[in-house]
Amino acid sequence: MSAKRTTAAAALALAAGLAAAHTATDGFEAYTLESARRLAALRSPAPVPGLALELADRGPARLADLREPVLLVDFIYTGCPTYCAALGSVYARLQERLAAEIAAGEVRLVSVTFDPAHDGPAELRQYRSRHSASAAGWDLGRPGREPDLKRWLAAFGVVVIPDGLGGYAHNAAVHVVGPDRKLVAILGLDDIDGIVKAAREVSGGSELHAAMR
Amino acid sequence: MRRCADPAFAVLLAAGLWPALAAPPLRAWLESSMALHMLVQLPLLGAIGFCLGRAWLQSRPGSAAARALAGTQSCNAGGVTGILAASFVMILWMLPRLLDLARLDAAADALKFLTVPAAGLAVALSWPRLPAIARAVVHLEVIATLFRFGWGYLAAEERLCLAYLAGDQQWTGELLLWLGAAYAIAVTWRPMFGGAPRARLA
Numbered sequence: 001m002s003a004k005r006t007t008a009a010a011a012l013a014l015a016a017g018l019a020a021a022h023t024a025t026d027g028f029e030a031y032t033l034e035s036a037r038r039l040a041a042l043r044s045p046a047p048v049p050g051l052a053l054e055l056a057d058r059g060p061a062r063l064a065d066l067r068e069p070v071l072l073v074d075f076i077y078t079g080c081p082t083y084c085a086a087l088g089s090v091y092a093r094l095q096e097r098l099a100a101e102i103a104a105g106e107v108r109l110v111s112v113t114f115d116p117a118h119d120g121p122a123e124l125r126q127y128r129s130r131h132s133a134s135a136a137g138w139d140l141g142r143p144g145r146e147p148d149l150k151r152w153l154a155a156f157g158v159v160v161i162p163d164g165l166g167g168y169a170h171n172a173a174v175h176v177v178g179p180d181r182k183l184v185a186i187l188g189l190d191d192i193d194g195i196v197k198a199a200r201e202v203s204g205g206s207e208l209h210a211a212m213r
Numbered sequence: 214m215r216r217c218a219d220p221a222f223a224v225l226l227a228a229g230l231w232p233a234l235a236a237p238p239l240r241a242w243l244e245s246s247m248a249l250h251m252l253v254q255l256p257l258l259g260a261i262g263f264c265l266g267r268a269w270l271q272s273r274p275g276s277a278a279a280r281a282l283a284g285t286q287s288c289n290a291g292g293v294t295g296i297l298a299a300s301f302v303m304i305l306w307m308l309p310r311l312l313d314l315a316r317l318d319a320a321a322d323a324l325k326f327l328t329v330p331a332a333g334l335a336v337a338l339s340w341p342r343l344p345a346i347a348r349a350v351v352h353l354e355v356i357a358t359l360f361r362f363g364w365g366y367l368a369a370e371e372r373l374c375l376a377y378l379a380g381d382q383q384w385t386g387e388l389l390l391w392l393g394a395a396y397a398i399a400v401t402w403r404p405m406f407g408g409a410p411r412a413r414l415a
Contacts, residue, residue, distance in 0.1 A: 002287060009288030010297055017301030024305055032373045033313040159317065159375035171375050 053141035077115035088131035102137030223268030262330030266337025295339030309373035363389030
């Protein structure tokens with residue numbers, strides 16, 4: 001039982017513990033999964049796979065078929081009483097604020113439902129018309145089948161859980177997908193200015209990281 | 214605790230309870246709620262390791278187990294190393310991100326099933342060696358941690374865990390606060406109110 005061995009072992013335990021904590025929290029910055037995925041999108045944008053969607057307006061399409069450089073993607077379900085109403089009004093406002101970019105074909109809003117069983121094209125169009133008078137630049141779609149839905153959610157880091165009241169709880173946010181089809185930023189619903197700025201920066205081709213910092 | 218030190222009982226407990234906790238039905242149920250995950254599953258896993266540690270301390274002198282014990286404890290004078298390692302493990306698994314990861318990712322969950330019992334084992338090996346003052350410090354830190362996490366989860370304005378609902382989070386925070394209070398009372402009761410009545414006035 002030597003004091004020297006203990007000191008060495010304790011120092012090792014301390015170092016290992018701190019290293020583990022550092023790794024587990026992305027350098028003591030992300031203590032929640034949500035902040036971790038937002039940080040990951042900024043620091044190391046991952047490509048979004050070529051996902052299939054059934055658009056409410058135009059039928060089946062793939063992510064690659066959408067020509068606009070910047071896609072603002074969110075996840076909704078139309079039966080949602082709270083979050084998604086907020087998301088809907090956020091998207092309506094983004095439609096207004098980014099009207100020029102939308103008209104120029106640089107930005108497209110995409111709302112994806114994670115409840116494809118209940119949200120068909122009609123329900124999705126109804127959801128949009130509840131929040132906005134215009135359909136310009138705002139696509140809504142549902143993943144074709146169950147495996148597609150899982151791939152969509154996994155690609156964007158969206159976690160959906162039942163809320164015990166017949167609805168769902170999920171980490172609602174606006175996901176910015178750039179021209180190279182990488183997820184470059186995830187922004188909160190209350191940060192409309194930030195979303196508009198990010199959309200403009202990414203479509204303008206300038207370094208998003210510099211703009212976001 | 215005495216039964217815990219019986220090697221046969223401890224091994225039986227570990228051999229029976231650990232796989233049961235790891236098996237899909239019980240694991241899914243215990244991880245379905247934040248309160249169950251943090252306040253039932255984690256302590257049970259820690260207790261398994263703790264009992265194994267206590268049994269290990271009782272190993273027959275001269276046996277292989279006793280030799281292994283001596284080797285391990287040579288790095289653990291005053292119980293410092295063990296308590297340090299165990300503290301990191303327990304605090305990390307109480308973080309929202311790691312609770313989520315354990316629930317959503319099987320590999321992370323497996324890591325938890327290995328490290329938390331190991332932490333319990335480390336506590337069992339280290340506690341008897343801790344001087345009284347160090348024990349008091351550990352008690353204070355446990356109480357502080359329970360209150361910190363409890364308040365953090367209770368007062369947070371948003372859902373911190375993606376796998377759990379807001380109501381669950383608040384309930385867990387409340388339970389942590391109660392647990393902290395109960396722990397504080399438990400460790401201060403005897404020094405304050407208990408003990409043999411030696412100094413009774415005649």
